[in-house]
Amino acid sequence: MQSGQSGQRAVAGTARFHVRKVAVCGAGVMGAQIAAHCVNAGVPVVLFDLPAKEGDKNGIAKRAIAQLAKLNPAPLGTAALADLIIPANYDDDLHRLAECDLVIEAIAERLDWKRDLYQKLAPAIKHDAIIASNTSGLSITQLAAALPESLRHRFCGVHFFNPPRYMALVELIPTADTRPALLDLLETFLVSQLGKGVVRAKDTPNFIGNRIGVFGILSVFAQADTFGLPYELVDELTGTRLGRAKSGTFRTADVVGLDTLAHVIRTMQDQLPQDPFHSHFGVPDVVDGLVQQGALGQKTGAGFYRKEGKAILRLDPAKKEYVPADTKIDESVAAILAERDPAKKLRALHDSDHPQAQFLWAILRDSFHYSAVHLEAIADTARQVDLAMKWGFGHAQGPFEIWQSAGWHDVANWIQQDIDAGKTLSAAPLPQWATRGPVWEAQGVHTAAGSWNPRHKRFEGRSSLPVYQRQIGAPRLVGEVQDLDAAVVYENDALRCWTLPAPHPQDVLIVSFKTKMHTLSPGVVRGIVHAVDLAEASYKALVIGQLEDPFSAGADLKAMLPAFLEGGAAAVEPIEREMQDMVLRLRYAQVPVVAALAGLALGGGCELAVHCAQRVAHFETYIGLVEVGIGLVPGAGGLAFCARRAAELQAEAAPDAPLLAFVKKFALAVASAQVSKSALDARNMGYLRASDPIVMNRHELLYVAVRQAQALAEAGWRAPLPSRFPVAGRDGIATLKAQLLNMKVGGYISEHDFVVAEKVAQVLCGGDVDPVSLVDEAWMLKRERDAFLELLVQPKTQERIAGILETGKPVRN
Known part of the structure; x- marks a missing residue:
């Protein structure tokens, strides 16, 4: 529950964990929004950044806090919560770290900068605080090496997805030194107090979400080029029809920022030279070109798309200019995507000769292939991969869920046929566990016994942390036991x-x-x-x-x-x-x-x-x-x-x-x-x-x-x-009506808006009675009912009702 303090269960050998205050080090976009979500949960925050070179030394942090009120979607539940964020700088305020039970570092993705900061912070951190880095893909083990040995057992990665208030996923990444009990406490805090979906990831580049998700984006880029599909068509195909975010792929890239996307791709390119799919890890030429031009997506007003007035234009890479975004999905492909049976849907996509359907089969196949090849390296079980894609990328189902629900044997055979035919992005074979043994016999990675752990070669159940016993009706993955026995x-x-x-x-x-x-x-x-x-x-x-x-x-x-x-x-x-x-x-x-x-x-x-x-x-x-x-x-x-x-x-x-x-x-x-x-x-x-x-x-x-x-x-x-209770009466009606009249004259509301709002005022004030007259509920409900029925027969009200029923959108008349 939202409150000023956050309490957690006791772990054997560990004191009860209270997060009375959080320190967030780094007042950039992510750091400030992590701070905002902590105060949403009633946990006060000290937000650190470098001392400003001129004026108030806390100026950088203060400007970041002020900027929170301008962001959309809003990071704060109410603007007043910003007062719970205390601005600070590293020169004058390190003593405040002694007040903080959780320290989250969220500065730029530079290993050297992070290490320098840790050396500055370490002496001031309280003896029992948890320390975490919000890195999106740097080695947690290498970061830990910059801390004194006495602090390393309290350090881990805690990767929030952007925007932190709305994206469920937080990846929790331990090192070999991280104390398991502290990791349990942090997971409990993140799940119950911040409302997050926690996935434990291994310390590999880009962890789980970005590793699988960014590869998926690169696959879309590659296959869109292969099948010659324009950006708006790809976004239509890879949006809600495919069970993914409405913005699809290229619009999502514009929202994320093409410079950010390029950085994450380069991280994969630099740190994963042995990945069998490495040849596709380069920043696409079109992305590189846009970044060099300063066209970084939504934040600069242009990227793959550009808005001109009410028109949405998309980039034509051949012409190097923006053209109307008007290509539509083929009706036959739309019908396949509307199919409710996942096995029939995937088979139809696989068997179709239409380029749009073949594109969809190719990107799904690529995600299955890549996830299977890398599962053992990046996660303990298939469950973490599927949840990371659902919580971090807005997919209705993760790659293993789709594969399993469409028929594990058939899909595995199709993938292997494409590997043999040279159609896949890598010739790497499917791992043995995917084509024989327990997974093959169970026809999937998720079963009543749990999800597949390829390292231990067994199905493992869900987390036994007590915090998950509080969750009633939480969705289960395909194949898992739906355990709400109501x-x-x-x-x-x-x-x-x-x-x-x-x-x-x-x-x-x-x-x-x-x-x-x-x-x-x-x-x-x-x-x-x-x-x-x-x-x-x-x-x-x-x-x-x-x-x-x-x-x-x-x-x-x-x-x-x-x-x-x-x-x-x-x-x-x-x-x-x-x-x-x-x-x-x-x-x-x-x-x-x-x-x-x-x-x-x-x-x-x-x-x-x-x-x-x-x-x-x-x-x-x-x-x-x-x-x-x-x-x-x-x-x-x-x-x-x-x-x-x-x-x-x-x-x-x-x-x-x-x-x-x-x-x-x-x-x-x-x-x-x-x-x-x-x-x-x-x-x-x-x-x-x-x-x-x-x-x-x-x-x-x-x-x-x-x-x-x-x-x-x-x-x-x-x-x-x-x-009985007092009402404002006729004087209140007159005052409210005068204000409504000003709004109508000023053009802020229509004539019918005025008529409806006047009825609201009449009822709220209790009708034509003296001010502070005492009325009962029956009196008020009669006024309310009469006003409702009087408006119901109004033609303009009927127009509005018809409009909302037909289009789902309000009619302004």
Whole structure:
């Protein structure tokens, strides 16, 4: 959970590990963003860099901290977190290292610079701190040699992937001297406190992720040239259709930076001369040429692509100029990629004569071939390779998973045929373990017994670290045991009510939705009420949460549409009332109800969550009342909640604090369809409370939520008593309306935006009543329901609803 301190389990012979403060040495892009993610988790950071030559000696670190607020995607959960990063320099502030339990070096990839820095830092590091380098590929063993012998057992590599807040992968690389117990402690901290997916790598150049991933990029370059495919077509083929990042290959290279890509390729070229694929490790001529021209990709405005106005142009290497990016994927190849059966899909790609299909088979074959040849050298098991590609490069499946799911025997035979025919990037044979023995017999590297370790020649199970016992419903690789043995209590087409197996608490009922994007269909709404009935009858508490994101994208508009088309607004009114009754059922349930939030919690999903007794949120939770985007107001208790919460906040503030100031905060958020940028931001917006825990690791969410619900029940939780609260009334409406009018006149909002926002103001302020009049929930819900139905019949609202249903994008009218 997010907090000011981070505690870990005790390891035999090792004191309990608390990370009270982290030192990050190097305020470059990666160092500053690692610092940002630590403070996201509530861990304060000292950010070191060289002393500035002029002015404030901490100027370099201070500028890096200030720059964090300008980056997109945002490294910080809220801008205020920057205050938890303390700027420092190596001349004046080394004494601060004595406060730090973890020291992460993140300077430029120069072995000599890193060694010099270690010699400067070593005398000031506290005796029990863990020391780590964020190098992306330098030898950890060589780096360790620069440390005094007394520190080497506490040193390792800890390679974050960029951007650190959003990329799950962290590679943990020990040396022969690294104490195993300390490595376990660091892994536990990274997994639970920073929310990372940790892969242990061997100390080889570029480790696992960049070794396999950058080879994959070089394969794409080579095969695109072989088959004569333009960049935009390659990106279409190697994007989401192939189960990879939407940006494909060349767009991703532009985002990463072509200079950075060239550096990593040269690292492989220089440090891996014996690699049988070495002839393909050179920086491609087109990349080298772009770097020499200063066209480094997105950061310079041009690389493989260049944007001119709204048009996206791509480089034509033959003409050496930018041309329209308009080549499309062939329909027959698109149909192959849409095939759900992985065996049929890969066979179709292999058998097709179309150049686009042959290109895809070639890059997949190359990844299988390279991963198999190098598995024993770079990783303990095949599991680390697959997870590195999933967590570090955004692949839906790792290379061994794809190979295994498509049929291990067939694919192995196809690879060997291509090796024999000279079609592969190397003539290196597949290793023996891939073509005979236990893997061949099991038809894959991942089994119920574990993943293949080629050095030990056996299948090895997952990590036994206690931190992984906190993960509920974490995805398993193809072939692994799906070990969530849930007990289903009730199930229908809309949702499932279930409990966790022992040793988890079995007296807490969990309800999960089965609808697309976990929308609130009428069946879900009625099912939630039934779940409350079940919990009150037989359980101590109820948790509403999903094993996969999102929590809920809101009300199911498509389910509501037939009723509206047949009976108009009058037919929708019972549906709205049913949703309002559902959130009140949650609020006043006789057992505590906890919402486990992750991903989107929009519209009705937000309204559901705020009416629960408590919320437990993953850090990456994006919550908001967004109904104005489709020309409606929140209709399931959202505005009633905002009005009541504003009154509560006013009561907690100074006695003379004006109520309208708190109402305005919610009015602005709702009228602008504002969505939180993180769970911490949702606290600032008022949708989460300070008492609502924030979890950094998505897979620990249900673990924490279930125990939080159980703790509430054990503490004698009682539902709140219905009560009246003050509203801003007609004076508040007038003030908000005047501000909205200024926005309309200024062209910031449209005429219909004004109409919808005015309804928001009227409801939030309680309608045409005196200021600070006391109203109850029934009064507020009636105002909310009426406003919703009045807007529903507006033609422009209907245009917005039709647009969102047809295109998924909001209509501005």
